[in-house]
Amino acid sequence: MLERTAPMPADHAGQMDAIYRYQRHIYNASRKYYLLGRDRLIRDLDAGPDISVLEVGCGTGRNLIAAARRWPGARLHGFDISRAMLNTAQASVARQGLAQRVALAKADATDFERQHLWGQQSFDRIFLSYTLSMIPGWELALDEAARALSPGGSIHIVDFGQQEGLPAFWRDLLFAWLRRFDVSPRGDLRPVLEDLAVRHCLTLTFTPLYRGYAWSAVLTKD
Numbered sequence: 122m123l124e125r126t127a128p129m130p131a132d133h134a135g136q137m138d139a140i141y142r143y144q145r146h147i148y149n150a151s152r153k154y155y156l157l158g159r160d161r162l163i164r165d166l167d168a169g170p171d172i173s174v175l176e177v178g179c180g181t182g183r184n185l186i187a188a189a190r191r192w193p194g195a196r197l198h199g200f201d202i203s204r205a206m207l208n209t210a211q212a213s214v215a216r217q218g219l220a221q222r223v224a225l226a227k228a229d230a231t232d233f234e235r236q237h238l239w240g241q242q243s244f245d246r247i248f249l250s251y252t253l254s255m256i257p258g259w260e261l262a263l264d265e266a267a268r269a270l271s272p273g274g275s276i277h278i279v280d281f282g283q284q285e286g287l288p289a290f291w292r293d294l295l296f297a298w299l300r301r302f303d304v305s306p307r308g309d310l311r312p313v314l315e316d317l318a319v320r321h322c323l324t325l326t327f328t329p330l331y332r333g334y335a336w337s338a339v340l341t342k343d
């Protein structure tokens with residue numbers, strides 16, 4: 122059992138609401154320029170008919186809506202800790218006529234009760250898109266995702282990399298800016314995923330994207 126390494130702030134949900142209360146209105150338009158690799162992740166889900174998909178930290182629902190279009194037979198679920206973000210997600214999903222296909226809930230990625238929330242213990246595809254970098258107990262969130270994965274399923278991750286192929290000034294500027302939004306790119310993502318793969322008998326593929334701007338990972342379960 123993994124222990125929490127970073128204390129969860131007493132009101133992490135409130136902190137996320139404070140960040141996104143106004144940002145959520147410009148989120149989709151502004152983030153498309155710098156949350157790179159999300160559409161690639163959605164394409165790689167390979168979620169055919171009746172495959173169950175769960176997004177951890179679904180934000181405005183942008184990815185779930187794109188996944189619903191890309192994978193018309195899939196059953197989609199998502200949750201977020203921020204009520205403000207969920208309100209936007211619910212409105213967007215309804216506007217797109219997808220309310221019957223996308224089930225949304227409020228929950229914490231480090232401890233979510235899937236049977237209670239969705240009436241099922243496991244999912245065929247679980248994805249975390251630019252979410253680990255905002256979760257204080259992100260290693261626990263990965264453990265929760267691994268526990269919620271069905272046999273034959275896969276976990277898909279995209280998040281900020283360490284900018285290893287880009288100039289140092291770029292990394293300093295980007296990371297300083299991200300700190301304003303409580304975003305901490307996880308420099309030890311790869312070893313943590315390697316450890317997760319060993320403990321849960323998963324196979325890891327780890328791919329830096331755009332010269333290390335983003336990191337992408339897929340964990341598969343036999």
Ligand SMILES: C[S@@+](CC[C@H](N)C(=O)[O-])C[C@H]1O[C@@H](n2cnc3c(N)ncnc32)[C@H](O)[C@@H]1O
Pocket residue numbers: 133137152156159177178179180181183184200201202203206228229230231249250251252255256257
């Ligand atoms: C940068 S946004 C990414 C949203 C979406 N996944 C995307 O790719 O556009 C990060 C999201 O993670 C959510 N989040 C942060 N900590 C969380 C936690 N402990 N449990 C669930 N969601 C969390 C935030 O509220 C926010 O909506």
